Amino acid sequence: MAVDLFIPCFVDQIFPHTAMNMVKVLEAVGCEVHYNANQTCCGQPAYNAGYKAEACTVARKFLHDFPAGASDRYVVSPSASCVGMVRNAYAELFEGTDDQPRYYGLQRRIFELTEFLVDVLGITEIPGSALTGQYTYHDSCSALRECGIKEAPRLLLDAVTGLERLEMAENETCCGFGGTFAVKFEAISVAMAQQKVEHALATGAQYIISTDTSCLMHLDAYIRRENKPIKTLHVADALASGW
Structure with a gap:
């Protein structure tokens, strides 16, 4: 195709x-x-x-x-x-x-x-994909609410060899980025990122994975500033790992 x-x-x-x-x-x-x-x-x-x-x-x-x-x-x-x-x-x-x-x-x-x-395409597994560790999935507002995307990324990620899913609390809650929202309402935005990262850390996962680099960039900035032991990863990067 x-x-x-x-x-x-x-x-x-x-x-x-x-x-x-x-x-x-x-x-x-x-x-x-x-x-x-x-x-x-x-x-x-x-x-x-x-x-x-x-x-x-x-x-x-x-x-x-x-x-x-x-x-x-x-x-x-x-x-x-x-x-x-x-x-x-x-x-x-x-x-x-x-x-x-x-x-x-x-x-x-x-x-x-x-x-x-x-x-x-009806594909739920990318042959050869491999990534060792545990991940928690962040449902971005746009993916979930505007596009109705929820199961597809989980199906694909769960099929990655060596990768285990651990769902975090309030995984459907906004990360706080929101484009210009993060600039106009910085304090609220940072607090929302903190809450999201803390929920992710509570699972014990090594990765936060999502469909949107904007959310991940926002969360990664907080993670780096606070030196938190977790990484962000786009779903495409996870699916392309190991081969």
């Missing part, structure tokens, strides 16, 4: 290794991966900050970067947050416009990595 990659600006600039590991995983299950180098951002930062006109400009470019064609290739991303933006917020941005039909076409084709593997 041929697929298009959507690498969010956040991943491209700060976590490019995660993008490459997603390519590694997709190719391992037989996908032919395509990448449009003209792609930039989905428009989420502007949209969440209330700049809807500016967000619409960026979103319109996104539609042109991933056009529907004869192949109608799936668009796969390592960020549930950005996938949620395209699926849901674009409905408001393009309502009643000439771009609305194009948006509906893209809405049906865009998937976060783990839901694409499990729900579209």
Whole structure:
């Protein structure tokens, strides 16, 4: 199956290794991966900050970067947050416009990595994946509430040789990042990160794994500052381990 990659600006600039590991995983299950180098951002930062006109400009470019064609290739991303933006917020941005039909076409084709593997391809194990240790899973707000992603990443991670899941308390509670929320409400944001990390540490796990690098970056900053004995890891990096 041929697929298009959507690498969010956040991943491209700060976590490019995660993008490459997603390519590694997709190719391992037989996908032919395509990448449009003209792609930039989905428009989420502007949209969440209330700049809807500016967000619409960026979103319109996104539609042109991933056009529907004869192949109608799936668009796969390592960020549930950005996938949620395209699926849901674009409905408001393009309502009643000439771009609305194009948006509906893209809405049906865009998937976060783990839901694409499990729900579209029917794959629940990446051959050769191996990572020794125990992990606890963080359900990001965007993955869980905007995309309905819960079981897919757990199924894939539980199949990684040597990796054991330990569920933490309140795993569906926000980590406190929220984009500009972390800047505007720093004290609350840090307190939420502290609570999340403490719940993770209580399990005894070595890793916090999630679908969103933004959440993981936020948690990792707190972990590093407080010198806590736990690491963060994106699901794509975990699935690409050991081979």
